[in-house]
Amino acid sequence: MTNEHTHTSKQFDAELEALRARVLQMGGFVEQQITLAVEALSLSDLEMCSNIVANDHKDNAMEVGIDEDCSTIIARRQPAASDLRLIMMVVKTITDLERIGDEAAKIARMAKLINSVDRVQQPRYVEIRRMAGLAIEMLRKSLDCFARLDVTGSAEVVRTDQHVDDEFRAILRQLITFMMEDPRTISASIEILFIAKALERIGDHAKNISEYVIYMVKGKDVRHVSLEEIEREIMA
Amino acid sequence: MTNEHTHTSKQFDAELEALRARVLQMGGFVEQQITLAVEALSLSDLEMCSNIVANDHKDNAMEVGIDEDCSTIIARRQPAASDLRLIMMVVKTITDLERIGDEAAKIARMAKLINSVDRVQQPRYVEIRRMAGLAIEMLRKSLDCFARLDVTGSAEVVRTDQHVDDEFRAILRQLITFMMEDPRTISASIEILFIAKALERIGDHAKNISEYVIYMVKGKDVRHVSLEEIEREIMA
Numbered sequence: 406m407t408n409e410h411t412h413t414s415k416q417f418d419a420e421l422e423a424l425r426a427r428v429l430q431m432g433g434f435v436e437q438q439i440t441l442a443v444e445a446l447s448l449s450d451l452e453m454c455s456n457i458v459a460n461d462h463k464d465n466a467m468e469v470g471i472d473e474d475c476s477t478i479i480a481r482r483q484p485a486a487s488d489l490r491l492i493m494m495v496v497k498t499i500t501d502l503e504r505i506g507d508e509a510a511k512i513a514r515m516a517k518l519i520n521s522v523d524r525v526q527q528p529r530y531v532e533i534r535r536m537a538g539l540a541i542e543m544l545r546k547s548l549d550c551f552a553r554l555d556v557t558g559s560a561e562v563v564r565t566d567q568h569v570d571d572e573f574r575a576i577l578r579q580l581i582t583f584m585m586e587d588p589r590t591i592s593a594s595i596e597i598l599f600i601a602k603a604l605e606r607i608g609d610h611a612k613n614i615s616e617y618v619i620y621m622v623k624g625k626d627v628r629h630v631s632l633e634e635i636e637r638e639i640m641a
Numbered sequence: 642m643t644n645e646h647t648h649t650s651k652q653f654d655a656e657l658e659a660l661r662a663r664v665l666q667m668g669g670f671v672e673q674q675i676t677l678a679v680e681a682l683s684l685s686d687l688e689m690c691s692n693i694v695a696n697d698h699k700d701n702a703m704e705v706g707i708d709e710d711c712s713t714i715i716a717r718r719q720p721a722a723s724d725l726r727l728i729m730m731v732v733k734t735i736t737d738l739e740r741i742g743d744e745a746a747k748i749a750r751m752a753k754l755i756n757s758v759d760r761v762q763q764p765r766y767v768e769i770r771r772m773a774g775l776a777i778e779m780l781r782k783s784l785d786c787f788a789r790l791d792v793t794g795s796a797e798v799v800r801t802d803q804h805v806d807d808e809f810r811a812i813l814r815q816l817i818t819f820m821m822e823d824p825r826t827i828s829a830s831i832e833i834l835f836i837a838k839a840l841e842r843i844g845d846h847a848k849n850i851s852e853y854v855i856y857m858v859k860g861k862d863v864r865h866v867s868l869e870e871i872e873r874e875i876m877a
Contacts, residue, residue: 476725483719489712496732577831584820584827591820591827595813595834602838 417482421491424474425552428495431467431502432548436541438464438509439607443537446516446600447530454520457513464506468499490624494617498551501610505544508603508610515603519596532579533600536572540604543569543611551614556622559615560636569608576601653718657727660710661788664731667703667738668784672777674700674745675843679773682752682836683766690756693749700742704735726860730853734787737846741780744839744846751839755832768815769836772808776840779805779847787850792858795851796872805844812837 438457445453475492478484484492543565550558580594580601674693681689711728714720720728779801786794816830816837 472729476722476729479715480720480722480725484716486712486716489716493708493712493732496729497736500733500736581827581831585824588821588824591817595817598831 417478417484417488420478420482421488424471424478424492424495427467427471427474428498428502429548429552431464431471431499432544432551434467435464435502435506435509436544436548438506439512439537439541439544442509442512442516443530443534445513446519447534449516449520451517451520454513454517458510458517461506461510464503468503471499472496487624490621494621497617498614501613505607505610508606511603512600515596515600519593530597532572532576533597533604536569536576536601536604539565539569539572540607540611543608544614547611547614547618551618554618554622556619559618562615563612563619566608566612569605573601573605653714653720653724656714656718657724660707660714660728660731663703663707663710664734664738665784665788667700667707667735668780668787670703671700671738671742671745672780672784674742675748675773675777675780678745678748678752679766679770681749682755683770685752685756687753687756690749690753694746694753697742697746700739704739707735708732723860726857730857733853734850737849741843741846744842747839748836751832751836755829768808768812769833769840772805772812772837772840775801775805775808776843776847779844780850783847783850783854787854790854790858792855795854798851799848799855802844802848805841809837809841 438460441453442457444450445457475496479489479492482488543562546558546565547562549555550562577598580598584591584594674696677689678693680686681693711732715725715728718724779798782794782801783798785791786798813834816834820827820830
């Protein structure tokens with residue numbers, strides 16, 4: 406191996422590392438957006454809601470920038486199998502992160518709507534906050550596993566998605582009960598339902614990211630296979 | 642230019658053409674899945690619903706296969722700027738197509754649920770069918786513009802998404818009225834609301850595909866910019 410080659414390879418490594426760091430930075434940003442959106446909802450803080458919506462363009466710009474970086478690296482480095490796999494998974498991951506950002510903005514818009522109307526009864530957000538906690542935890546863990554290329558942890562994230570879905574169904578049942586008992590709560594309940602739906606989507610996106618990580622490491626596409634198959638694959 | 646080069650280039654062209662054809666095939670498949678799902682809903686055909694759900698794995702497999710093709714082409718051909726842009730957009734497009742397939746399966750599952758319960762009143766689906774028609778039209782046109790790299794048509798698709806969103810809001814308002822008037826319709830209304838939401842998502846995905854086409858051709862990222870900016874960009 407020549408010095409030239411080593412040097413180039415080190416530089417390439419640094420580029421891939423920088424790419425990964427940018428993904429994590431974007432992930433941290435959208436995680437913050439969700440956290441703030443749920444806080445703004447709980448606190449009925451309209452200004453906070455507006456700020457979150459106004460900041461949505463930032464993750465859009467991050468996605469576009471990272472996409473460009475990926476293309477530049479591919480064109481310049483002509484990466485081999487495993488490096489190319491990493492880059493392709495970055496391309497997929499940032500699409501999910503950007504859509505998580507969209508969901509956060511959606512929650513903030515909905516929170517604004519809920520709080521701008523005089524309600525018969527201000528809803529409690531215990532369940533929403535618990536569900537948000539789960540979704541945020543999933544996202545954080547999926548990014549953590551992305552950073553460490555942790556396959557076992559990623560499989561755990563995939564598994565957690567079922568809890569988020571269960572939580573969503575529980576909230577849905579509860580809201581239907583509220584609406585039946587007091588039809589005056591229908592509009593507010595529908596808005597809360599959309600917030601729960603956004604959180605459920607965030608869980609789905611975190612799950613996608615974890616599946617990409619498993620693929621990145623194991624080189625086998627685990628998207629669209631059952632959890633049991635994923636676990637068999639990891640044990641192999 | 643040597644014969645060898647010409648030959649290689651022709652082969653590469655053929656590979657890109659085949660890639661595009663596979664994307665269109667996948668698009669045709671998910672379009673059919675939506676059409677069937679809305680038909681199954683209207684006809685209360687439970688068996689048809691089950692078939693649609695059972696076929697969902699097909700578009701998943703198509704996505705995985707096309708992803709692999711993209712990686713193979715990149716690794717083997719080391720494509721330059723515009724070809725690489727095309728391939729990266731294929732990678733993004735098929736993610737949206739696969740999620741459209743998911744939404745179609747969701748509609749079928751919801752249709753099954755609605756039809757398996759004795760209803761106070763079987764809902765009419767005029768509005769849902771109209772909204773579905775719009776979403777399917779958007780998808781078809783986005784794929785058509787993808788095939789012909791038609792930027793102007795793509796911008797029209799982006800514009801149509803606003804109609805789908807308007808349609809969704811109209812259905813939502815109508816459902817809230819129904820629920821207020823007769824709380825016994827709440828459960829069924831929520832299910833129809835989820836179907837409308839799935840159709841709205843399908844519109845979003847078609848819009849994404851059209852934005853990728855504009856990017857592919859114009860080389861400027863139009864995702865996340867306003868419609869006015871896109872149109873200025875196209876006129877430029």
